[in-house]
Amino acid sequence: MTYLPGREKHAWLRTRVMTITHEHPHFRIVDDFLDEDTWTAVWSDFQFTELHPVTRSTGAWKLDDGVPLGGQEVVASGAGADSAGSTNTPLDRVIAAVLADPSHYRGLIGEDWDRISARPYVYPRETGLSWHVDDHALYAGAFVYYAHPHWNAHWGGELLIAENDPETDAEEGALPIMGYRFETESYSERLLDVGCGSFVMPRPNRLVLLAGAPHMVARIVPAAGAAVRASISGFFLRPEHEQVADRDA
Numbered sequence: 130m131t132y133l134p135g136r137e138k139h140a141w142l143r144t145r146v147m148t149i150t151h152e153h154p155h156f157r158i159v160d161d162f163l164d165e166d167t168w169t170a171v172w173s174d175f176q177f178t179e180l181h182p183v184t185r186s187t188g189a190w191k192l193d194d195g196v197p198l199g200g201q202e203v204v205a206s207g208a209g210a211d212s213a214g215s216t217n218t219p220l221d222r223v224i225a226a227v228l229a230d231p232s233h234y235r236g237l238i239g240e241d242w243d244r245i246s247a248r249p250y251v252y253p254r255e256t257g258l259s260w261h262v263d264d265h266a267l268y269a270g271a272f273v274y275y276a277h278p279h280w281n282a283h284w285g286g287e288l289l290i291a292e293n294d295p296e297t298d299a300e301e302g303a304l305p306i307m308g309y310r311f312e313t314e315s316y317s318e319r320l321l322d323v324g325c326g327s328f329v330m331p332r333p334n335r336l337v338l339l340a341g342a343p344h345m346v347a348r349i350v351p352a353a354g355a356a357v358r359a360s361i362s363g364f365f366l367r368p369e370h371e372q373v374a375d376r377d378a
C-alpha cells in the first residue's frame with residue numbers, strides 16, 4: 130500500500146460502513162464506498178497513470194470549462210464483479226466494487242446494459258463541465274466515484290442535476306444531448322423551463338449513480354489551490370446491437 134500524506138486525518142472514515150445515503154429518482158449516493166486499501170490504491174494510481182488534457186472539440190465541453198485531464202478508458206463485462214479484472218489496474222477494483230452489490234444500481238439504472246466502462250478524470254481549479262445529457266442510446270446510466278483524499282465544501286466541483294418537465298419533453302421532444310458549441314441559448318431556455326434541481330458535493334470516497342437526467346460539473350474555484358477533484362467515472366453500456374436499433378429509431 131502506498132503511503133500518502135493527508136489520508137491519516139480521515140481515519141474516522143475507516144469506521145464507517147458503506148451505505149446508500151441518498152435516494153432520488155435521478156440519482157443515488159453511496160458513501161464510504163471503497164475500503165481504505167482500495168481507495169488508497171485508486172488515489173495512488175492517480176499519481177502515476179497517464180493523463181492527457183481533455184481538449185475536446187466535441188462533447189459537452191464549452192469554452193469556459195477549462196482543460197480537465199483524462200486517462201485511459203477501460204470496459205469490462207457487466208456479468209459481475211469477477212469479470213472486472215481484465216486491465217490489472219485499480220480501475221478494475223472500482224468496477225468490481227460497483228458490480229459487487231446490485232443494490233447499488235438496481236431500481237435506478239435500467240436493466241438494458243451488458244458492459245460497464247470506467248475512466249479517470251482530474252478536474253483542477255478553474256475547470257468544469259457544462260450542462261449535458263448522457264446519450265441514452267449508448268448508456269443505460271452512469272456512475273462517478275470521488276477518489277481524492279480531501280475536499281472542502283467551498284471549492285466548488287459539485288455535480289449539479291437538473292429536474293426536467295415531462296410535459297415540455299412531451300411537447301418539444303427530449304432535451305438534446307447538449308447545447309451547440311457556441312450557441313447555448315436554446316439549450317439554456319429548456320433548462321430554465323424548470324430551472325432547479327439537486328447538487329452533490331464531491332465528498333471523498335463517494336459513489337454517485339446517475340439515471341440520465343441533465344447534469345454538469347460546477348467549476349472548481351481558485352480557493353482549491355493545488356487540490357484536484359479526482360474521479361473515476363463510467364457508463365452502463367447498452368448492448369451494441371441495440372444501440373444501432375436505437376439510433377435508427
Ligand SMILES: [Fe+2]
Nearest residue numbers: 261262263344
Ligand atoms: Fe455526463
